[in-house]
Amino acid sequence: MNISKISMRNITRQKKRSFLLGGAIAFGVFIIITIGSFTAGMTETLKENFTSIMGGHIYILGTETLDSGRIVQVIGDTADLERAIDTVDDLVKEYHVRSQVRMGEIIFGSKSTTLQVSGIDWNKEQLLKDTLTIADGSLENIEKAGSLIIPEKVADKLGVIPGETVLIRMDTVTGQKNVGEFTVAAIVQEQDSFSFISAGYTEMGYLNDLIGLESDEYQYLNLHLKDIAQMDIVAEKLVTELEKTSLVDAGDDEDEDGEEDQRHGMMFGGGMTSASDEPWDGTKFSITNLNDIMEPVLQLVNILNIVSLALFVILMIITMVGLINTFRMVLIERTKEIGTMRAIGMHRGSVRSIFLLEALYLALFGAAGGIILSFATTIITGLIRFTADSALGLFLHSGRLQFITTPVSVLQVVFLLAVMTLIAVYLPAKKAAKLKVVDALRAQY
Amino acid sequence: MKKAITIFLVLLIVSLSTVSAISLDDANTILDTVDTSRNFTGTDFSAVMTMISEDPDTGIEKKKVQQFRRDDSDMFLMLFIEPAAEKGQGYLMIDENLWFYDPQSRKFNHTSMKESFGGTDAKNSDFGASSLGDDYKVLTVEEGKLGRFDVYIMDLEGTNSEVTYPTVKIWITKDTNLMLKSEDYSATGRLMRTSLFPSYAKVGDKFLATKMIFNDELIDGKKTQITITDISSKDLPDSIFTKSYVERVNR
Numbered sequence: 092m093n094i095s096k097i098s099m100r101n102i103t104r105q106k107k108r109s110f111l112l113g114g115a116i117a118f119g120v121f122i123i124i125t126i127g128s129f130t131a132g133m134t135e136t137l138k139e140n141f142t143s144i145m146g147g148h149i150y151i152l153g154t155e156t157l158d159s160g161r162i163v164q165v166i167g168d169t170a171d172l173e174r175a176i177d178t179v180d181d182l183v184k185e186y187h188v189r190s191q192v193r194m195g196e197i198i199f200g201s202k203s204t205t206l207q208v209s210g211i212d213w214n215k216e217q218l219l220k221d222t223l224t225i226a227d228g229s230l231e232n233i234e235k236a237g238s239l240i241i242p243e244k245v246a247d248k249l250g251v252i253p254g255e256t257v258l259i260r261m262d263t264v265t266g267q268k269n270v271g272e273f274t275v276a277a278i279v280q281e282q283d284s285f286s287f288i289s290a291g292y293t294e295m296g297y298l299n300d301l302i303g304l305e306s307d308e309y310q311y312l313n314l315h316l317k318d319i320a321q322m323d324i325v326a327e328k329l330v331t332e333l334e335k336t337s338l339v340d341a342g343d344d345e346d347e348d349g350e351e352d353q354r355h356g357m358m359f360g361g362g363m364t365s366a367s368d369e370p371w372d373g374t375k376f377s378i379t380n381l382n383d384i385m386e387p388v389l390q391l392v393n394i395l396n397i398v399s400l401a402l403f404v405i406l407m408i409i410t411m412v413g414l415i416n417t418f419r420m421v422l423i424e425r426t427k428e429i430g431t432m433r434a435i436g437m438h439r440g441s442v443r444s445i446f447l448l449e450a451l452y453l454a455l456f457g458a459a460g461g462i463i464l465s466f467a468t469t470i471i472t473g474l475i476r477f478t479a480d481s482a483l484g485l486f487l488h489s490g491r492l493q494f495i496t497t498p499v500s501v502l503q504v505v506f507l508l509a510v511m512t513l514i515a516v517y518l519p520a521k522k523a524a525k526l527k528v529v530d531a532l533r534a535q536y
Numbered sequence: 537m538k539k540a541i542t543i544f545l546v547l548l549i550v551s552l553s554t555v556s557a558i559s560l561d562d563a564n565t566i567l568d569t570v571d572t573s574r575n576f577t578g579t580d581f582s583a584v585m586t587m588i589s590e591d592p593d594t595g596i597e598k599k600k601v602q603q604f605r606r607d608d609s610d611m612f613l614m615l616f617i618e619p620a621a622e623k624g625q626g627y628l629m630i631d632e633n634l635w636f637y638d639p640q641s642r643k644f645n646h647t648s649m650k651e652s653f654g655g656t657d658a659k660n661s662d663f664g665a666s667s668l669g670d671d672y673k674v675l676t677v678e679e680g681k682l683g684r685f686d687v688y689i690m691d692l693e694g695t696n697s698e699v700t701y702p703t704v705k706i707w708i709t710k711d712t713n714l715m716l717k718s719e720d721y722s723a724t725g726r727l728m729r730t731s732l733f734p735s736y737a738k739v740g741d742k743f744l745a746t747k748m749i750f751n752d753e754l755i756d757g758k759k760t761q762i763t764i765t766d767i768s769s770k771d772l773p774d775s776i777f778t779k780s781y782v783e784r785v786n787r
Binding site: 157201202262270301 | 593648694697698699720722723724754755758
């Protein structure tokens with residue numbers, strides 16, 4: 092009988108004890124894999140939602156000062172910017188130029204609600220069209236001035252259908268009040284899963300006219316990269332290139348007045364009209380990327396991961412203490428058996444290996460149980476459809492929670508568990524291996 | 537003879553119309569007078585505003601706000617007294633900066649004079665010092681009647697691209713130069729808001745609108761009515777117009 096078979100047989104000798112120990116290990120594995128899958132899915136969903144609604148991965152915003160000292164959001168002179176983006180052109184999939192009304196108020200009859208309206212150059216921005224899921228109406232005439240796409244949630248609230256005319260109250264780039272007439276061309280799904288922003292889209296030239304920009308001007312340029320992993324490198328390169336010719340706010344410093352918060356706020360829309368103490372010439376660029384915007388959320392994800400890891404480690408320490416005690420008892424129970432095996436020629440190393448393998452098998456069975464339980468839980472939870480208005484709205488992908496479990500993350504947990512188990516059982520195993528044959532055979536217990 | 541009478545009548549009508557018409561320069565001067573009579577220069581001002589907002593979506597809401605103004609230095613403080621959920625919130629205007637204080641987060645955030653005041657149909661600029669004469673120029677002026685009042689009806693255009701409404705139409709009483717009504721138009725020429733000022737009180741040598749009605753012309757049935765009471769023109773301590781005061785009253 093080889094060592095592996097003996098170890099396996101030993102597990103089945105004390106079924107109840109093995110089940111309890113394996114169950115504790117399974118619970119710890121279940122917790123860490125489920126939370127890890129949730130946070131990975133949450134991060135991915137947020138990235139997808141942000142990319143979709145922001146129109147890319149890197150966002151270049153322009154601000155200029157008026158003679159009065161007031162700051163307006165516009166990229167007036169594009170020559171420097173074009174020169175800079177040429178240097179990263181091979182890494183970019185699509186360029187999206189946009190103007191935006193951050194806090195527009197869409198009105199239909201006596202009903203109104205908040206809507207962020209983005210002005211889109213439909214000839215250049217194909218990806219957005221591909222990601223929109225039409226619930227009603229069509230994108231056929233979307234390039235027509237005044238055509239508007241709104242999310243289903245907004246359409247439901249207003250009771251509006253495609254073909255009807257709505258008003259949008261907005262501010263111009265200098266902060267003046269204005270109102271525009273729009274015809275609802277299409278009502279889209281999905282956007283409402285990103286529930287904290289209701290995003291609408293219209294033709295850029297028409298929106299520009301309403302917010303006081305020239306038809307060919309825009310407020311920011313978004314870069315949709317071929318590889319999202321290149322995001323920080325591309326952003327850094329753009330900052331370096333732009334700094335050669337223009338004022339640049341790279342987005343990596345923060346002052347106590349919450350300048351970074353303001354910059355992120357600006358990324359979500361136009362019409363910034365605060366006064367500047369120190370006016371500047373030309374366009375001042377601000378470059379942020381998806382990681383900058385998601386930083387608070389990523390911090391939350393990291394905290395969740397740390398908490399789950401701490402919980403896992405605590406659970407494992409408790410389990411390992413149980414494991415040590417169990418194997419010390421096993422050592423006492425099997426002293427005579429060890430003496431017999433040693434007497435018929437088994438080496439000390441083999442005795443140690445039997446103990447270690449028994450513990451390892453127990454840990455692996457427990458891990459397998461935890462992984463299966465975690466998979467079942469995530470699959471079932473992933474099937475539940477939440478309403479966009481729920482507290483989870485921000486983390487929903489098509490109305491559902493997304494769980495991502497990677498083989499690497501599972502293997503990491505299993506490896507960590509295996510190492511902890513082997514360390515815990517090493518001392519009883521060593522003690523068992525060191526037993527003298529005569530003493531073991533003479534043992535009265 | 538008949539011809540002579542006709543010529544006489546034509547001349548009479550022309551001369552009368554010349555007498556009653558008002559030049560654009562005079563109209564611009566009247567705008568300055570409106571500002572002068574509404575601004576509390578040389579004295580401080582405080583009052584309590586009761587605001588009743590009607591919204592077809594959210595129903596009727598009542599707010600009470602304590603108002604402090606020092607127009608000489610372009611400063612004001614508006615502190616919410618009611619409802620309980622908004623108590624302690626405040627708008628503080630100092631050094632050309634308008635701050636909104638939220639007692640929940642204990643933070644001051646920059647806001648703009650053009651923004652809505654506490655979610656009502658009034659704008660923050662409706663409660664600061666009046667600057668019609670600086671911000672607008674008169675395009676046309678005519679005489680007319682508003683109810684029983686003889687008024688000048690003026691079409692105004694913003695002197696810069698930063699005024700809240702690019703064009704405004706106002707009704708000003710001929711005898712007292714008080715604004716009774718204004719219509720605010722968007723850059724696209726659509727009527728956005730109608731404001732009515734049906735009653736005024738004399739405070740020292742100044743006039744204060746004690747009742748204001750702001751009608752949202754884009755949303756049917758949405759309006760805000762403001763009544764001003766407990767008016768005082770006594771001097772206020774300097775400490776009122778500070779951030780620390782706003783924080784202190786929230787402790």
